[in-house]
Amino acid sequence: MTRIVYVNGEYLPENEAKVSIFDRAFLMGDGVYEVTSVLQGKLIDFDGHRARLDRSLTELDMPKPDIFDDLLEIHRELVRRNEVVDGLVYLQVTRGAPGDRDFAFPDPDETTPTVVLFTQSKPGLADTPASRTGIKVISIDDLRWDRRDIKTVQLLYPSMGKMMAKKAGCDDAWMLQDGYVTEGTSNNAYIVKNGKIITRKLSNDILHGITRAAVLRFAKEAQMTVEERSFTIDEAKDADEAFITSASAFVQPVVEIDGHPVSDGTPGPVSRRLREIYLEESLKAAV
Structure with missing residues (x-):
């Protein structure tokens, strides 16, 4: 067709x-x-x-x-x-x-x-292999312009970041500004430590993700603790869990950062539960 x-x-x-x-x-x-x-x-x-x-x-x-x-x-x-x-x-x-x-x-x-x-x-979009096994990311410098909150078609550097990750045998890249994670090449970034979900607060530094907003709302409704602050790449490597959110990946676990496994290198319970909640609630409200 x-x-x-x-x-x-x-x-x-x-x-x-x-x-x-x-x-x-x-x-x-x-x-x-x-x-x-x-x-x-x-x-x-x-x-x-x-x-x-x-x-x-x-x-x-x-x-x-x-x-x-x-x-x-x-x-x-x-x-x-x-x-x-x-x-x-x-x-x-x-x-x-x-x-x-x-x-x-x-x-x-x-x-x-x-x-x-x-x-x-994209048949099976809600049940991809990556959603079950998690993805691997590398860290790269964030060299984009300073209005990342505007969703423009200026995607050359994120594309380069994807290729850097691919050449390293990984799935994506997390970008760093002054040592702190801003976001992925096409997604928002999170870590989980001691049951607390940590993600960078909204500013011109990151895209104001629509999936991000929904996931954080659902997390709070589920009585999960959310802290909006910057975190370093070393914190991420030492986290109990890590994950990303985007319109096409929904909630996707990150199991390796710069070659270091996150916890035991498998998707954790917080990201798995958030994905379940997001898909269930979003389908209820879908148009």
């Missing part, structure tokens, strides 16, 4: 979709994005992703597309047309294609935003 995508108001076969070479995301990385998971044909945490998209647009002084209020309908239509049971919907909004290259922002009254959405089918 040919995948159907959405481009600027049209549903098209993917091989017919086109975006201008003058689009500012292509030339300047001037765009933002969101990824919403689909489980059992329903969207997970959609309202949170839409709210964060609104914030990202505002922070970059980027016009909100006219179809903003129709995004839920568009997501659902793509899921339906592509018969996605488990998978992802990728959404990208750019400042548009003004017709030539210029560092200055185009006049928003003359250049409309570009809006692109597509689906990715």
